[in-house]
Structure formats: C-alpha cells, structure tokens
Amino acid sequence: MDTIFALATATGKAGVSVIRVSGPDALMVAAKMGAHLSDHDRKLTRLVAQDGTLIDEAFSLSFAPGRSFTGEQVVEFQTHGSPAIVSAVLGELQAYGLRMAEPGEFTRRAMESGTLDLAQVEGLADLIDAETEGQRRQALRVFQGDLGGLVDGWRTKLIRAAALLEATIDFVDEDVPVDVYPEVSQLLNSVLVEIQKEADGVSIRERIRDGFEVALVGPPNAGKSTLLNKLAGRDAAMTSDIAGTTRDVIEVKLDLNGLPVTILDTAGLRTGADTLEEMGIERGQKRASLADIRVHLSPSGEFDAVQQTEGLDLFVQSKSDHGTKGGALSVSSVTGEGIDELLDKIISHLAGQMAHAGVATRQRHKVALQASHAMLRRTVASLEDDNLPVDLISEDLRQAIRRLDSLIGRIDVENLLDEIFSSFCIGK
Numbered sequence: 001m002d003t004i005f006a007l008a009t010a011t012g013k014a015g016v017s018v019i020r021v022s023g024p025d026a027l028m029v030a031a032k033m034g035a036h037l038s039d040h041d042r043k044l045t046r047l048v049a050q051d052g053t054l055i056d057e058a059f060s061l062s063f064a065p066g067r068s069f070t071g072e073q074v075v076e077f078q079t080h081g082s083p084a085i086v087s088a089v090l091g092e093l094q095a096y097g098l099r100m101a102e103p104g105e106f107t108r109r110a111m112e113s114g115t116l117d118l119a120q121v122e123g124l125a126d127l128i129d130a131e132t133e134g135q136r137r138q139a140l141r142v143f144q145g146d147l148g149g150l151v152d153g154w155r156t157k158l159i160r161a162a163a164l165l166e167a168t169i170d171f172v173d174e175d176v177p178v179d180v181y182p183e184v185s186q187l188l189n190s191v192l193v194e195i196q197k198e199a200d201g202v203s204i205r206e207r208i209r210d211g212f213e214v215a216l217v218g219p220p221n222a223g224k225s226t227l228l229n230k231l232a233g234r235d236a237a238m239t240s241d242i243a244g245t246t247r248d249v250i251e252v253k254l255d256l257n258g259l260p261v262t263i264l265d266t267a268g269l270r271t272g273a274d275t276l277e278e279m280g281i282e283r284g285q286k287r288a289s290l291a292d293i294r295v296h297l298s299p300s301g302e303f304d305a306v307q308q309t310e311g312l313d314l315f316v317q318s319k320s321d322h323g324t325k326g327g328a329l330s331v332s333s334v335t336g337e338g339i340d341e342l343l344d345k346i347i348s349h350l351a352g353q354m355a356h357a358g359v360a361t362r363q364r365h366k367v368a369l370q371a372s373h374a375m376l377r378r379t380v381a382s383l384e385d386d387n388l389p390v391d392l393i394s395e396d397l398r399q400a401i402r403r404l405d406s407l408i409g410r411i412d413v414e415n416l417l418d419e420i421f422s423s424f425c426i427g428k
C-alpha cells in the first residue's frame, strides 16, 4: 500500500483547510515536515519546506491504524485556509514521494479495511451530496449501516435455514430426527416478506435522493407559469396573456419541509397549435405523466377527466382573486391566497409516501433484493416438491444468500466499485 494524500476540504480561501495523508509513511513524512507525532496524537506544529523555510503553523493530528477513517495510519494537517499554503503542503508531500489520492480513494481504503460496507459507502456519497433535511436523514441512516444491519438479520435466519437443510443431508440414510421443513419454510417466508417490503420502498427512497416531481398542467393562460414563479419566489418562467407562452418544460427546485421537489411548468394544453408548440405540449405531457403529483389548474374551476396514471392528481382553481367557484381548492398567484394550502397538500402527500420507504435507496439495491427474493421463492417452491434432493434445495438457498451479500458488497462487487468510488471527490 502506498501512502496517499489530498486536500479534504473544498478548494479556495477558508478559515481552515484540512490535508489528509493515509498510509504507512504518513508519520515519517509528517515528521520530516516538522510535525513530530506519535501514532495517535495532536499538537500545534510548524510545517517547514525541504529548504527549511516555514510554510505555516498548523494543527496536526494523527489517527492510529484501526482507529482512523481509512483503517490505516492517518495524519491530518489543519492549515490556514489559503490556496498558497495548501499548494505548498501538497507540493512537499509529493516531493517526499507520496501519491495524490484518486477520487474516493480514502473511502475505498475504508471499505477494504472493513471500516465501511458498500451500502455505507453509497450512503456517505449521498450524505456529502445531501442538500435537504430529508436527504441528510436518509443518507445518514444508510451511512450508519442500517441496510447492512437489515441484511445481517436476514442472513442469520437464512444461514439457520441452510444449516437445518444441511443437517438433513447428513441424515439422509437414517431417519431424520425431526422434520425440519416447516421451520425452514417459516424462516424463508418471513425473510421473503421483509425483502419484498424493502424492494418496494426503493423507488420512493430514490425520489428522496433525486427529488420528487410536481407538474403544473392545464389549458393555456390558466396561470401555470405565474404560479411557478410565485412558488419559486423569482421570475423563472415568462408569463403573458398570450395563449401558448410556455413551450419547453421549465424546472424549479424547491426544498419543501426538507423534501427535495422539482416543480415542472408545462405548455398549456390546446388543439390547433403550431408544430413547435405541439412538440412542447407533447414533451410537457410526457413529463407530467411520470410526475409524483400533477396540479391541474383551471381558472373556471372546471376540469376535463384525466386518465388514471401513477401519482396524485390535484385539481385547483386558479386566479381565485377573480372569484371562486367553490368546491375545488383555489389559489391566486396575485394575492397569494390558497398557496400555503396547496403546498400543504403536496407536502402531506409526499410525506405519506415516505412512510412506505425502507432503507434501500438505489436501483442496485432493488436489483439485488429482487434477485435474492426470486432465488428464495424458488427455494420455497423446491421445499414443497418431494422429488427434489435436499442438496439442490440448499444450493438455491446459498445462491440467495450470496445475492444478499452482494447488496452490502461482500462478493462480486469489484467492477461496481470503480463506478461508485469515481463519484466521490478527491480527498474523501
């Protein structure tokens, strides 16, 4: 293992910058630079260049192997946050033969040393990317190892089932002391139910990561773009009393009570539009059909029937400052009336969805969950087939366990690793 280094904080001027060094030569090089540390230590140090000139006064820390993020000997220099100081320190580290870390390399070492499992690594990446409270909370759960904990629980049950089956193989020529099948089947079925639940929750978790979508739809001049601007608090879209003002889908990102939400403004629906406008209408409809919520706006308070698709349809009368028709929720982008109620409806629907979410957050998780679910179902079916030899059944079960293991990175993940780690920034 070579010793690697990188700037762990953002580049540019700051109060403090942190430069991280990890690997067997960390302490030795730190000492040459004037930071004489024991393996788990911290002190104020004077960092000097090879020609003896002072670079900076820095607070230096060391973390002993097994007690650091990477699991290796780590040294961190907390220097004054000046680009000149940072580049001088990085230059010295390089001159002493250490290597600049690749993106995510510190985290990769953390996983290789067993400090983190693969799901935690993904959680850490999401935690660094988290912009809203909901994203932070979700990423933190994954980072803390909730998914790994869940998998371990399932694994324990499946291993017990496998052990019971193996015992049956050993007894095959004698009388099996007890019929183990009911217990095996009960163990497998309970895990099946939980895996299914977790797989079902992935799409909603993905939304928390990547954002929910709320589309504004309705006829031209219904006030969609004006409402978008009102929600965004800025002029994101052009508005006018000319029918067909909006053509492209316009997106505005909002943080609604910690939930990341993208509001989509779409072209007004009408027939007899020119080619360009028609293209816009088609685009808008497509995006709206995939959205989590469609807000149908109509100044008259009358609405065409909508096709039942996934997601929620909200019917809202617009321009309520011109009078309300009663019944539907009504809003005015001029007076602001009804806007908070509309937001409350949106938030409570999305929050309700979140209640169904588990801790698996990615398509990769879903694929692994479904694969092991399918394998387990097959095992259960085999149990009921009297003609199948037990060793075949237990092989299926082992396969199911292996698929679960891939979820938290115990096996077969080498090619995935490059992809996951490359999403990290250098220094993490």
Ligand SMILES: Nc1nc2c(ncn2[C@@H]2O[C@H](COP(=O)(O)OP(=O)(O)OP(=O)(O)O)[C@@H](O)[C@H]2O)c(=O)[nH]1
Binding pocket: 219, 220, 221, 222, 223, 224, 225, 226, 227, 238, 239, 240, 241, 242, 243, 244, 245, 246, 247, 266, 267, 268, 269, 318, 319, 320, 321, 322, 331, 332, 333, 334, 335
């Ligand atoms: N009085 C009143 N006028 C509004 C309100 N909302 C929008 N308008 C006006 O209605 C007209 C149309 O508004 P837009 O927001 O451009 O309508 P749109 O639904 O985006 O229309 P298209 O982009 O053509 O589909 C503009 O002149 C707005 O100023 C409102 O709440 N009250």
Ligand SMILES: [Mg+2]
Binding pocket: 224, 225, 226, 237, 238, 239, 245, 246, 265, 266, 267, 268
């Ligand atoms: Mg518009």
